[in-house]
Amino acid sequence: MSKRVIKFTASRVECSEAIDWEIVQVTLDTEPSSLDETDRTSPYLMIGANFEFSDDVQLEFHDGEDYGGDSPGRIDLWRNRGLVISRRGYEFHIDFELSDDAFAELREYLRILLRSDCYRE
Numbered sequence: 001m002s003k004r005v006i007k008f009t010a011s012r013v014e015c016s017e018a019i020d021w022e023i024v025q026v027t028l029d030t031e032p033s034s035l036d037e038t039d040r041t042s043p044y045l046m047i048g049a050n051f052e053f054s055d056d057v058q059l060e061f062h063d064g065e066d067y068g069g070d071s072p073g074r075i076d077l078w079r080n081r082g083l084v085i086s087r088r089g090y091e092f093h094i095d096f097e098l099s100d101d102a103f104a105e106l107r108e109y110l111r112i113l114l115r116s117d118c119y120r121e
Contacts, residue, residue, distance in 0.1 A: 006063045007093040008043040013102065015109040022052040026109050028082070028094050045084060045092050047072065049113055057113050059086055075118045077110060079103065 010028035017024045025048035031040065046060040059070045070086035077083075084092040098106065111117050 003089045003091060004063065005091045005093065006043050006045075006061070008064075008095075010044075010094050010096040013096050013098060013106060015105050017109075019052065021112070023050050024048060024109060024113055026106065026113065028096065043092075045094065047075070047084070047110070047113060059084065059090075061090070061092070063090070072114075075110065075114060076120050077107060077118045078120055 008030050010030060012027070012029045012032060014027045014029075014033070015025070016027075025046060027044065027046045029044035030042040031044065040062050041064065042062070043064050044062050047057060048060070049055070049057045057072055059072055061068055061070075068090070070088050070090060072084060073087045074085040075082070080095060080097065082092070082094045082096070084090075084094070086092075107117070107119055
């Protein structure tokens with residue numbers, strides 16, 4: 001598969017957990033959560049895991065044309081952007097503007113998902 005680069009600015013960054021941290025998700029999206037997914041034409045990326053059943057972290061995404069899924073090969077985080085490279089060669093370049101508290105939350109959720117800190121100075 002050839003490399004596919006998806007660049008977008010996330011207007012919404014949400015971190016969530018359920019069942020005492022057994023389900024953990026980070027969503028970076030160009031649309032509000034109220035969007036009817038059948039109408040989607042712009043990208044998003046969700047990084048998540050259900051630790052109750054597996055330690056595997058999964059990616060779910062829309063590339064602007066269609067939905068897809070994969071597993072992460074590499075994730076790097078900077079203060080206002082992230083880079084996610086999937087195992088099958090998708091490359092997500094995501095810009096965002098977050099408060100210090102929201103960024104700290106994003107960094108912590110990614111640390112839990114990846115079991116290491118992906119922050120790069």
